[in-house]
Amino acid sequence: xxxxxxxxxxxxxxxxxxxxxxxxxxxxxxxxxxxxxxxxxxxxxxxxxxxxxxxxxxxxxxxxxxxxxxxxxxxxxxxxxxxxxxxxxxxxxxxxxxxxxxxxxxxx
Numbered sequence: 001x002x003x004x005x006x007x008x009x010x011x012x013x014x015x016x017x018x019x020x021x022x023x024x025x026x027x028x029x030x031x032x033x034x035x036x037x038x039x040x041x042x043x044x045x046x047x048x049x050x051x052x053x054x055x056x057x058x059x060x061x062x063x064x065x066x067x068x069x070x071x072x073x074x075x076x077x078x079x080x081x082x083x084x085x086x087x088x089x090x091x092x093x094x095x096x097x098x099x100x101x102x103x104x105x106x107x108x
Contacts, residue, residue: 010093011051012051012055012060012085012089013086013089013090013093014033014037014041015029015033015048015051015052015055016055016060016061016078016082016085016086016089017086017090018032018033018036019061019076019077019078019082020078020082020083020086023075023076023077024075024076025066025073025074025075025076026045026048026049026052026074026076027045029043029048029052029076030042030043030044030045030048052076055076055082056076058081058085059079059081059082060078060079060081060082060085060086061076061077061078061079061082062076062077062079063075063076063077064077
């Protein structure tokens with residue numbers, strides 16, 4: 001599975017999981033995801049921002065402006081609806097990953 005396909009299926013889970021820990025701005029999300037995934041997911045801004053916009057439109061994230069070190073940044077914060085969605089995504093992922101592990105283990 002290539003990175004684009006992985007993001008299509010698990011992008012919401014990964015982004016909501018990161019932002020659930022603390023509010024983040026775009027570049028920080030890119031860097032944190034890259035580090036946490038051991039460089040497996042190296043997002044470009046053109047991939048991340050449409051995903052963030054979609055999550056915000058769905059009511060899972062809210063954005064706000066904050067100035068840090070004289071730099072104005074757009075931060076993203078998870079909403080209550082986003083926390084609920086994250087729990088559902090985690091539950092689905094648990095079932096999915098267990099099923100794959102079972103099949104891979106069975107086939108070995």
